[in-house]
Amino acid sequence: MTKVLVTGGSGFIAAHIVEQLLAQGHSVVTTVRTEAKANKIYEAHPELGKDRLQIELTPDLTKADAFDKVVQVPGIEVVLHTASPFHFRVTDPVKDLIDPAVLGTTSILKAIQKSAPQVRRVVVTSSFAAIVDDNTVNNPNHVYTEKSWCPITLEDVGTNPNKGYRASKKLAEKAAWDYVRENKPNFDLVTVNPPMVFGPIVHHLDDVSGINTSNERFVNAVTGVWKKAGEVPNQGPILIWVDVRDVAKAHVLAGLEKPEVGGHRLFCTAGFYTNNKIHEILRKNFPEYSEQLSGLKPSEELKEHFQIDNSETQKLLGIDWIPLEKSVVDLVNSLKPLLK
Ligand code: NDP
Numbered sequence: 001m002t003k004v005l006v007t008g009g010s011g012f013i014a015a016h017i018v019e020q021l022l023a024q025g026h027s028v029v030t031t032v033r034t035e036a037k038a039n040k041i042y043e044a045h046p047e048l049g050k051d052r053l054q055i056e057l058t059p060d061l062t063k064a065d066a067f068d069k070v071v072q073v074p075g076i077e078v079v080l081h082t083a084s085p086f087h088f089r090v091t092d093p094v095k096d097l098i099d100p101a102v103l104g105t106t107s108i109l110k111a112i113q114k115s116a117p118q119v120r121r122v123v124v125t126s127s128f129a130a131i132v133d134d135n136t137v138n139n140p141n142h143v144y145t146e147k148s149w150c151p152i153t154l155e156d157v158g159t160n161p162n163k164g165y166r167a168s169k170k171l172a173e174k175a176a177w178d179y180v181r182e183n184k185p186n187f188d189l190v191t192v193n194p195p196m197v198f199g200p201i202v203h204h205l206d207d208v209s210g211i212n213t214s215n216e217r218f219v220n221a222v223t224g225v226w227k228k229a230g231e232v233p234n235q236g237p238i239l240i241w242v243d244v245r246d247v248a249k250a251h252v253l254a255g256l257e258k259p260e261v262g263g264h265r266l267f268c269t270a271g272f273y274t275n276n277k278i279h280e281i282l283r284k285n286f287p288e289y290s291e292q293l294s295g296l297k298p299s300e301e302l303k304e305h306f307q308i309d310n311s312e313t314q315k316l317l318g319i320d321w322i323p324l325e326k327s328v329v330d331l332v333n334s335l336k337p338l339l340k
Contacts, residue, residue, distance in 0.1 A: 002256055003027040003170035008083025009055065010037040012212035013125065016248035017080055020038065026256070027051060029073045031058040031083065032160065058083070059095035061104030067111040069211035076116055078255040079187075081108050082125040084128040086165065087213050092166020093157050101168035105176050113185040115125065121262065122187045123254045124331040126173040126270065128238065131267065136306055137237040143307045146193075146265045149174075173265075188262035190254040192247065193271050199244035199327045200334035208338045212297070218331055221282055223290040232275045233295035239305055243275045244324035253317055260316065267310040270321035275299045281328045 002023055008014045008029030021028050023044065029213070030053075032038050038055040045053050056070040071079070083104060090096035105124060112119045130150050136142035150170045157163045170304060173191055180189045197214045202252050205211065206217045220226055226233065250268045276298045283293050 001025050001027060001204060002077050002330075003029065003073075004255060005070065005073070005076045005079045006030045006091040007058070007079075007081045009041055009102075010033070010203060011082055012201060012203055012215065013197060013244055013247055013251075014080075014082040015110065015201075016244050017064075017082065017251050018201075019202055020245075020248050020252050022048070022053065024252070027053070027075075029054045029056065029076060030051060031056050031067075031070055033057065033059050037204075044204065051054060061100040061107070062315065064103075066104065066109055067108040067112075068115065070110070071116040071119075073110045075118075077118060079108065079112060079116075079119055079122045080125070080251050080255050081105060081122065082167065082251075084125065088161040088165065090161045091159075093159065093167070094154070095100045095162040096156070097161070097168040098171060099158070102175050105172040106179060109176060109179045109183075109185070112187060113183060119315050120189045121190065121255055121259075122176075123190045123192060123251050124173065124176045125251070126176075126191040126193045126265070127169040128193055128240065128267070128269070129169040129249065130191075131193055132166075132171045132237065132306075134237070138302065138304050139203055139306060140304045141307075143309050144267075146267045146312045166258060190261050190263070191265045192250050192254060193265050193267050194242045194247045194250075195240040196238050196242070196273075196326070197244050198241055198324075198331055199249050200330040202334070202338055203271075205338060208335060209259055211335075215331060217278070218282075218328070219335065221279065222286065222292055222332060222335070224278075224288045224295055227292045227294075230295075232279045232299040234299050235275045237303065239272050239274070239304075240269045241324065242269045243327040246270070246319050246321055249319060253319075264312070264316060265309075266313045266317060268306060268319070269307070269310055270323070273324055274301055276301065277324065281325050285325075285329050286332055 010032045084101045096116045131148045
């Protein structure tokens with residue numbers, strides 16, 4: 001069994017990674033920002049001793065020594081770095097999004113190289129945001145693959161939170177690959193690059209106002225926010241998705257079970273979706289929300305759009321992607337205790 005450090009254990013994706021690792025008998029060291037978040041995770045696993053689940057506080061990702069202490073927990077062999085801001089409630093995209101993403105990534109890589117030479121693999125949660133290019137999203141002849149890179153630079157960001165998020169993921173991922181190339185540490189690197197991640201929540205929320213960004217649309221649909229607007233919202237350029245359980249599985253496979261994926265970007269996606277399709281799935285499966293979901297004008301769909309080819313990832317991981325209907329149904333069922 002392996003001891004794995006997972007950063008940001010309070011997050012939507014990380015919580016699934018932690019659950020999958022624990023279910024497979026591995027030991028998990030995870031980081032959160034507050035004592036309260038640590039206690040919620042411990043409370044969910046009263047049966048586990050500190051040898052199986054240990055939680056450390058890392059309140060500020062931008063501190064150069066943010067991870068110096070936690071990487072020194074004895075016996076960590078694999079690091080899965082997921083912690084990074086994913087929301088658009090920012091006033092300063094550089095300070096609020098880009099700095100924590102980039103500095104958090106470089107500080108953990110430095111800390112591992114300095115104090116945890118036994119670590120053999122680091123997996124960084126990147127994003128389709130580091131792949132997609134505004135100039136080609138409407139081009140039906142353009143194919144995004146594991147080799148595609150978002151061209152955004154710091155200068156393009158301005159005060160736009162959306163561009164800030166995209167730059168945070170692109171620049172953090174680039175910093176990770178540059179670090180490994182320039183410093184030749186003992187570990188190798190893998191990145192996981194998912195687009196919109198949907199699926200059930202297993203992390204610990206007090207109410208739906210704390211829902212993670214990629215699942216917000218489902219809360220909005222069933223609580224009547226869509227109804228108030230009278231229409232299914234437009235979904236923007238990110239037209240592809242993947243289930244959170246598959247993203248977590250990709251991290252676990254990449255970290256622990258597939259040495260051959262070292263040096264690869266894993267473009268994890270189940271394919272295209274539309275908000276109209278999600279609306280149809282919700283109406284079919286949740287008659288109890290029919291009032292909130294009826295009489296909505298369909299969203300406008302992009303007529304022409306990019307193509308994808310993630311066959312390299314498919315070959316490396318062999319994941320049979322969870323279908324959209326299952327993901328949506330499991331998600332809404334997981335939200336029900338919080339919706340009452
Ligand atoms: P969440 O918001 O649920 O999780 C983000 C995690 O990062 C939380 O643990 C959060 O801590 C932590 N975090 C955020 N900002 C900071 C900060 N400034 N300092 C310290 N910790 C911080 O989002 P997801 O689970 O969806 O995202 C996890 C990763 O996956 C991110 O790297 C994101 O970019 C990436 N990703 C997500 C996609 C999606 O659709 N969900 C798609 C592609 C990539 P806290 O709980 O205290 O807020």
